[in-house]
Amino acid sequence: MDTFEATIRELTAEINGQFPRPWMTDITYTYPLNNTTPHAVQISFEAFAIPDKITIKANGNTIATTNTEVSGFHTWTFDYDPAIHGTSITAEVNAPDQNTEWQLCIDCAGAACEASSVPLERQSVFYNFSVDTSIWNCPATFTVDNEPSPSSGTRKLTEGSHTFGFEANGFCFCDSIISLACEQKKPKLTARGTTYSLVPPSTEIKVNIGNSSTPGE
Numbered sequence: 001m002d003t004f005e006a007t008i009r010e011l012t013a014e015i016n017g018q019f020p021r022p023w024m025t026d027i028t029y030t031y032p033l034n035n036t037t038p039h040a041v042q043i044s045f046e047a048f049a050i051p052d053k054i055t056i057k058a059n060g061n062t063i064a065t066t067n068t069e070v071s072g073f074h075t076w077t078f079d080y081d082p083a084i085h086g087t088s089i090t091a092e093v094n095a096p097d098q099n100t101e102w103q104l105c106i107d108c109a110g111a112a113c114e115a116s117s118v119p120l121e122r123q124s125v126f127y128n129f130s131v132d133t134s135i136w137n138c139p140a141t142f143t144v145d146n147e148p149s150p151s152s153g154t155r156k157l158t159e160g161s162h163t164f165g166f167e168a169n170g171f172c173f174c175d176s177i178i179s180l181a182c183e184q185k186k187p188k189l190t191a192r193g194t195t196y197s198l199v200p201p202s203t204e205i206k207v208n209i210g211n212s213s214t215p216g217e
Helices: 003-011 179-184
Strands: 027-032 039-046 053-058 061-065 073-080 088-094 103-106 123-130 142-144 147-149 152-157 160-166 188-191 194-197 204-209
Touching: 061 073, 088 103, 123 160, 160 188, 188 204, 194 204
Parallel strands: none
Antiparallel strands: 027 088, 039 073, 039 103, 053 061, 053 088, 123 152, 123 188, 142 147, 142 160, 160 204, 188 194
């Protein structure tokens, strides 16, 4: 038995003689909470390069979700109340690519829920959304991997495809009667030193984060 297999068996409960891998698709896990007093519960989800979707529920109610398949590292925090949330948390994972891999932590102690606990290199990616509001009306909420984000900032992202854009189902439209102005001043995204036009009606763009050690900042 190699080291990898031994580690899997240490970390994974046996089911019918098998040790399920964390990259198995369409699977639901139930996590009993050790601390059932009111406190802030932190959740972290590392999807690595191949996108996966996760939905976290308590007592049947959704408390966190990626909404769609995403890459990279994601965290949420919610105020746990045993009277509302019960004593366990359910995670529904949809991983449509059988080659995917992911890690999940719910209410872990110390550094276990931090990005630095996952043994791979993330890149600091600076991004900036630019919208000429004098002629363009766009959704007020910017997103990175479908999570609300500031219009400009730095994110730690793993290698793979990441989505930058506006809130789900949002769209932009141009108020100018001069079509040339609309064409020349399209909403833009700059990420890793490259500028992209967000061409309406599309309000998102996929940016591939490679393994370069010099991200655009």
